Amino acid sequence: MAEPLNIAIAGLGTVGAATGALLRADTDLLTRRAGRTLALRAVSARDRAKPRGFALDGVEWFDDPVAMARAPAIDVVVELIGGADGAARSVVETALAAGRHVVTANKALLAHHGNALARTAEAAGLVLAYEAAVAGGIPIIKALREGLAANDLTRVYGILNGTCNYILTTMRETGREFADVLAEAQKLGYAEADPSFDVDGVDAAHKLSILAAVAFGAAIDFEALRIEGIRHVSAADIAYADELGYRIKLLGIAHRSEIGLEQRVQPCMVPVASPIANVDGVFNAVVAEGSAVGMSFYQGRGAGAGPTASAVIADLIDIARGHRVATFNQPAASLAKPKAAPSERHRGAFYVRLMVVDRPGVIADVAAALRDELVSLESMLQRGRDPGEAVPVVLTTHETEEGAMLRALARIARLDAVLEPPRVIRIIEAL
Amino acid sequence: MAEPLNIAIAGLGTVGAATGALLRADTDLLTRRAGRTLALRAVSARDRAKPRGFALDGVEWFDDPVAMARAPAIDVVVELIGGADGAARSVVETALAAGRHVVTANKALLAHHGNALARTAEAAGLVLAYEAAVAGGIPIIKALREGLAANDLTRVYGILNGTCNYILTTMRETGREFADVLAEAQKLGYAEADPSFDVDGVDAAHKLSILAAVAFGAAIDFEALRIEGIRHVSAADIAYADELGYRIKLLGIAHRSEIGLEQRVQPCMVPVASPIANVDGVFNAVVAEGSAVGMSFYQGRGAGAGPTASAVIADLIDIARGHRVATFNQPAASLAKPKAAPSERHRGAFYVRLMVVDRPGVIADVAAALRDELVSLESMLQRGRDPGEAVPVVLTTHETEEGAMLRALARIARLDAVLEPPRVIRIIEAL
Numbered sequence: 001m002a003e004p005l006n007i008a009i010a011g012l013g014t015v016g017a018a019t020g021a022l023l024r025a026d027t028d029l030l031t032r033r034a035g036r037t038l039a040l041r042a043v044s045a046r047d048r049a050k051p052r053g054f055a056l057d058g059v060e061w062f063d064d065p066v067a068m069a070r071a072p073a074i075d076v077v078v079e080l081i082g083g084a085d086g087a088a089r090s091v092v093e094t095a096l097a098a099g100r101h102v103v104t105a106n107k108a109l110l111a112h113h114g115n116a117l118a119r120t121a122e123a124a125g126l127v128l129a130y131e132a133a134v135a136g137g138i139p140i141i142k143a144l145r146e147g148l149a150a151n152d153l154t155r156v157y158g159i160l161n162g163t164c165n166y167i168l169t170t171m172r173e174t175g176r177e178f179a180d181v182l183a184e185a186q187k188l189g190y191a192e193a194d195p196s197f198d199v200d201g202v203d204a205a206h207k208l209s210i211l212a213a214v215a216f217g218a219a220i221d222f223e224a225l226r227i228e229g230i231r232h233v234s235a236a237d238i239a240y241a242d243e244l245g246y247r248i249k250l251l252g253i254a255h256r257s258e259i260g261l262e263q264r265v266q267p268c269m270v271p272v273a274s275p276i277a278n279v280d281g282v283f284n285a286v287v288a289e290g291s292a293v294g295m296s297f298y299q300g301r302g303a304g305a306g307p308t309a310s311a312v313i314a315d316l317i318d319i320a321r322g323h324r325v326a327t328f329n330q331p332a333a334s335l336a337k338p339k340a341a342p343s344e345r346h347r348g349a350f351y352v353r354l355m356v357v358d359r360p361g362v363i364a365d366v367a368a369a370l371r372d373e374l375v376s377l378e379s380m381l382q383r384g385r386d387p388g389e390a391v392p393v394v395l396t397t398h399e400t401e402e403g404a405m406l407r408a409l410a411r412i413a414r415l416d417a418v419l420e421p422p423r424v425i426r427i428i429e430a431l
Numbered sequence: 432m433a434e435p436l437n438i439a440i441a442g443l444g445t446v447g448a449a450t451g452a453l454l455r456a457d458t459d460l461l462t463r464r465a466g467r468t469l470a471l472r473a474v475s476a477r478d479r480a481k482p483r484g485f486a487l488d489g490v491e492w493f494d495d496p497v498a499m500a501r502a503p504a505i506d507v508v509v510e511l512i513g514g515a516d517g518a519a520r521s522v523v524e525t526a527l528a529a530g531r532h533v534v535t536a537n538k539a540l541l542a543h544h545g546n547a548l549a550r551t552a553e554a555a556g557l558v559l560a561y562e563a564a565v566a567g568g569i570p571i572i573k574a575l576r577e578g579l580a581a582n583d584l585t586r587v588y589g590i591l592n593g594t595c596n597y598i599l600t601t602m603r604e605t606g607r608e609f610a611d612v613l614a615e616a617q618k619l620g621y622a623e624a625d626p627s628f629d630v631d632g633v634d635a636a637h638k639l640s641i642l643a644a645v646a647f648g649a650a651i652d653f654e655a656l657r658i659e660g661i662r663h664v665s666a667a668d669i670a671y672a673d674e675l676g677y678r679i680k681l682l683g684i685a686h687r688s689e690i691g692l693e694q695r696v697q698p699c700m701v702p703v704a705s706p707i708a709n710v711d712g713v714f715n716a717v718v719a720e721g722s723a724v725g726m727s728f729y730q731g732r733g734a735g736a737g738p739t740a741s742a743v744i745a746d747l748i749d750i751a752r753g754h755r756v757a758t759f760n761q762p763a764a765s766l767a768k769p770k771a772a773p774s775e776r777h778r779g780a781f782y783v784r785l786m787v788v789d790r791p792g793v794i795a796d797v798a799a800a801l802r803d804e805l806v807s808l809e810s811m812l813q814r815g816r817d818p819g820e821a822v823p824v825v826l827t828t829h830e831t832e833e834g835a836m837l838r839a840l841a842r843i844a845r846l847d848a849v850l851e852p853p854r855v856i857r858i859i860e861a862l
Binding site: 022030033034035136139147148151278290291294299300306318321323325329334 | 449453457460461463464465466562567568569570573574577578579580581582583648704706709710721722723724725726727728729730731732737738740741742743744745748749752753754755756757760761762765
């Protein structure tokens with residue numbers, strides 16, 4: 001039997017505590033699988049007195065996680081503090097400088113500093129592992145980086161934030177509006193008191209930037225992401241989506257084509273028959289499209305103590321087994337920032353909801369604005385009549401360039417009869 | 432840069448040809464990911480003259496795949512001949528004896544000889560890799576063995592045969608009977624001229640036996656499997672399933688509980704809202720339920736040249752990267768056959784379709800037979816009336832022991848008014 005793998009955990013919140021508990025609960029199973037003992041040697045957290053749900057006997061306590069990161073006789077530092085900078089970043093940088101492997105669940109840290117950290121780790125022959133940072137209940141980093149390694153991937157997209165998916169699912173099931181459902185989710189503990197990180201798409205964007213790097217063997221380029229959250233999705237849009245055969249999901253989409261790499265987080269309509277349309281509640285899911293494999297689809301719990309701890313320990317077992325894979329699928333020193341695809345060149349179909357005065361000629365004016373930009377209408381719905389009053393009109397287009405669509409919409413928004421800014425949602429031809 | 436990985440392929444059917452073509456097409460990409468060149472050095476097939484879709488210049492030709500398996504300067508032998516014995520088995524045994532790693536897509540070989548081959552490989556420090564043997568388009572071996580390695584798995588089940596899934600999907604979409612849809616599938620090339628291996632569940636059973644070994648760290652125990660194919664699924668059952676909120680899928684199920692390991696392939700009803708119910712056509716899918724991760728779900732193409740070649744090359748890249756994992760998730764020398772769960776002790780719900788004479792008292796007799804075995808009825812459907820003539824009656828039960836169910840059914844089958852053997856389909860509470 002090889003030497004134990006000596007582990008230190010920085011941060012004992014729900015994930016840290018679950019990781020510690022798993023490491024100490026089923027040591028036989030983990031040892032058989034890893035080929036060596038996964039030995040929890042040290043932990044660090046703010047409050048030593050707080051109960052963690054597992055025994056800390058024989059485990060060294062550090063008040064200072066950075067001191068722990070350079071303590072002797074540690075092989076791997078598990079960073080579960082969170083945040084792009086501050087203590088989390090110091091712990092990871094200190095651990096790598098001290099020659100420790102790092103396992104982290106910290107998507108913000110990787111989105112902002114992942115390229116530099118990967119270079120540091122690889123130059124020192126160390127592992128920087130982060131399966132838990134994206135959809136903990138889905139081994140998606142491993143699937144993309146190893147399972148699909150033979151494929152030239154063209155598109156990777158997914159539901160990457162469970163809070164948003166829970167809110168959108170509940171809105172659809174109950175017909176209620178965003179603010180109402182958010183308030184309830186906060187009460188139930190499914191959304192944070194400050195929900196911005198989730199509902200404005202930032203958390204999903206962090207995760208997407210990591211997936212894109214792995215899928216396309218590119219440097220993380222978080223600044224290139226376009227991010228739109230779900231605050232503007234209305235009950236009316238969800239009802240129209242249903243009627244048109246779609247579901248609205250907050251998707252992170254990375255798509256490589258001849259115009260460059262497109263990276264976006266935004267609410268999208270997906271056909272109700274596609275697997276991703278039926279991923280509800282707090283589940284996450286990812287679709288990967290590869291040259292050889294075609295479409296493959298992965299679904300699991302996105303967050304929570306158990307799934308995230310499962311991913312952290314899978315990384316620890318990989319390290320124990322001696323697995324070594326380039327952090328972002330090719331050597332970090334060779335990673336370049338991908339050429340960003342200009343968003344106006346993106347091709348796709350669109351859903352548009354207008355609030356217009358119900359009078360003759362309005363639809364003709366709208367149609368003319370689209371025609372002049374060569375945008376082809378696929379369907380038009382005007383439910384109810386109320387001459388002279390405001391009524392909603394819903395359009396869907398055939399595939400078009402986004403730039404043309406936005407120019408047409410700008411003209412439509414200026415029409416006298418159009419009373420509110422048009423609401424636009426992208427339609428995704430999910431496989 | 433490390434030395435090239437020298438590869439020989441035995442068998443150039445559609446998968447072998449696709450593997451060769453992929454290896455020779457995108458060598459830069461594969462080299463970046465593997466950290467060394469994947470060099471195709473030798474091939475063997477029956478007919479040298481047949482066009483394969485890729486250039487064989489610089490590649491040594493062997494008429495005898497066994498001679499190739501022990502040829503010098505080869506690191507890995509890829510076995511794509513197929514079949515549990517014969518040339519395929521000789522190639523793999525010879526390659527391992529000669530110190531070559533083996534990559535295979537051969538589920539029959541592993542189901543029947545996997546334990547011995549794994550012991551041989553591990554004793555010699557060699558890799559026996561087989562991602563392509565189960566659901567090629569889904570990296571499920573990697574997901575179970577590595578991605579979910581922190582989990583005690585309780586149940587793994589899936590749609591493992593694309594031909595059966597295509598037939599069942601088409602039966603549902605068209606209302607046609609099995610024989611008719613099978614004949615069409617044969618004409619379209621989706622089913623073999625001799626379809627038995629697929630439609631009788633043998634192919635799915637081979638794959639399930641492998642998944643069970645990986646999921647539960649047990650020796651493969653193919654003999655313990657109960658196997659039932661789809662020949663007896665009728666259009667009527669599919670229509671009733673729809674009405675009851677289920678889909679009928681041929682599932683391979685491995686379930687570990689206190690009574691032992693249950694391994695079965697059989698048609699099952701799954702709730703229409705579960706992800707696996709919506710996997711249609713030639714797609715495969717696997718659900719894994721783990722102690723920490725909860726439910727995770729994987730979907731992709733099951734077979735075909737591209738997905739299978741993708742899996743073969745992923746295994747080659749793992750070997751090139753130096754990955755070493757115990758073949759069936761713990762050292763082969765330590766693997767024991769699992770204790771088989773007695774099937775009569777299995778607990779589950781059931782669908783039963785009876786053809787009975789429409790006269791007073793029949794349902795009371797059926798209900799009494801169930802009551803006497805403590806089987807609780809969940810629903811009863813009798814559509815249409817035709818006094819004195821044959822009418823179908825459909826029942827569903829609450830969870831019960833399978834032994835009790837079978838005893839009740841034996842008594843029901845003996846009732847005068849019951850005209851045909853009862854048709855029984857298991858109902859799965861898919862997550």
